[in-house]
Amino acid sequence: MKTKLTELLGIRYPVIQGGMAWVAEHRLASAVSEAGGLGIIGAGGAPAAFVREEIRKARELTDRPFGVNLMLMNPEADEIAEIIAREGVRVVTTGAGNPAKYMIRWKEAGIRVIPVVASTAMAKLMERAGADAVVAEGMESGGHIGSLTTMALVPQVADAVSIPVIAAGGIGDGRGLAAALMLGAAGVQMGTRFVVARESIVHPNYKEKLIKAKDIDSEVTGMSTGHPVRSLRNRMTREYLRLEQEGAGFEELEKLGLGALRRAVMEGDVVNGTVMAGQIAGMVKQEQTCQEMLEEIMAQAEKLLSQPPVLAAGEGEM
Ligand code: TUI
Numbered sequence: 676m677k678t679k680l681t682e683l684l685g686i687r688y689p690v691i692q693g694g695m696a697w698v699a700e701h702r703l704a705s706a707v708s709e710a711g712g713l714g715i716i717g718a719g720g721a722p723a724a725f726v727r728e729e730i731r732k733a734r735e736l737t738d739r740p741f742g743v744n745l746m747l748m749n750p751e752a753d754e755i756a757e758i759i760a761r762e763g764v765r766v767v768t769t770g771a772g773n774p775a776k777y778m779i780r781w782k783e784a785g786i787r788v789i790p791v792v793a794s795t796a797m798a799k800l801m802e803r804a805g806a807d808a809v810v811a812e813g814m815e816s817g818g819h820i821g822s823l824t825t826m827a828l829v830p831q832v833a834d835a836v837s838i839p840v841i842a843a844g845g846i847g848d849g850r851g852l853a854a855a856l857m858l859g860a861a862g863v864q865m866g867t868r869f870v871v872a873r874e875s876i877v878h879p880n881y882k883e884k885l886i887k888a889k890d891i892d893s894e895v896t897g898m899s900t901g902h903p904v905r906s907l908r909n910r911m912t913r914e915y916l917r918l919e920q921e922g923a924g925f926e927e928l929e930k931l932g933l934g935a936l937r938r939a940v941m942e943g944d945v946v947n948g949t950v951m952a953g954q955i956a957g958m959v960k961q962e963q964t965c966q967e968m969l970e971e972i973m974a975q976a977e978k979l980l981s982q983p984p985v986l987a988a989g990e991g992e993m
Pocket residue numbers: 696719746748769770771772773791792793797812817818819820821902904932
């Protein structure tokens with residue numbers, strides 16, 4: 676399947692992996708790239724030196740292009756931005772902020788820059804600043820989210836900019852990919868599905884909780900602080916929401932969130948840790964290799980696109 680995205684990045688399938696903090700490390704990123712998508716190392720809140728090592732380790736595991744996601748609230752964002760430029764990374768995605776101040780440096784290093792946006796205003800701003808594409812991420816996503824749904828956001832962003840748009844949020848299989856292309860996207864970004872990849876190093880408890888989750892099992896905390904985060908319901912989200920309802924201040928709430936994602940991903944504390952996941956958690960049913968996932972997703976999308984269900988021969992009145 677050729678799209679503006681596969682051409683822009685030189686990849687086989689129009690699928691990029693989300694830049695998930697702690698989860699998206701060199702093994703997952705290189706496996707996604709080896710399987711024909713675009714793997715991404717998520718800098719999350721990690722120190723710059725750690726990110727540099729992750730980039731070098733990924734390069735040992737694949738000759739294919741991979742990217743780095745710079746989470747813009749990282750205290751070492753400036754240093755990481757410079758490392759990305761110096762280490763010969765091919766693609767950068769950004770999250771949770773405006774990356775405009777790094778754009779000239781990255782473009783001059785020949786990097787494809789793909790900011791994640793949650794509004795048409797931000798998408799237009801990024802296009803003017805020189806972005807090569809944008810990820811339009813709906814609130815179905817796991818982690819830090821905006822307020823629009825993918826269904827509403829993607830076509831509006833596609834109308835607002837002329838660079839390729841990558842749809843994210845609520846996409847976990849070939850139906851989601853086919854639908855995203857119909858909405859005007861040139862490809863998709865998936866996070867939650869890749870969390871349970873065989874090559875993903877997240878603690879088995881995290882994978883198990885995700886595989887057991889149903890459609891309604893995610894919750895959004897942090898609405899009151901201006902940093903809404905979607906994760907699976909557990910003692911942590913209940914306690915957080917109770918404190919928010921009681922009018923707890925920003926500082927008390929932030930303290931609760933600090934390190935909680937790391938506790939869930941690395942230590943397997945899925946009770947008191949933050950188990951970030953998107954609304955498609957209910958359709959994540961089993962651990963598979965990245966290659967199995969991508970082949971299944973592409974086969975399903977290609978079938979749907981060549982034979983849209985509503986036009987299927989001889990079925991009903993339509
Ligand atoms: O960034 C994400 N998802 C994330 S970042 C993250 S780490 C974290 N953990 C706890 C609390 C806060 C962060 C976990 N998940 N997705 C991309 C994304 N970016 N979603 C929404 C946005 C966004 C929001 C506002 C992008 C730009 C923006 O603009 C604000 C501005 O600066 O004008």
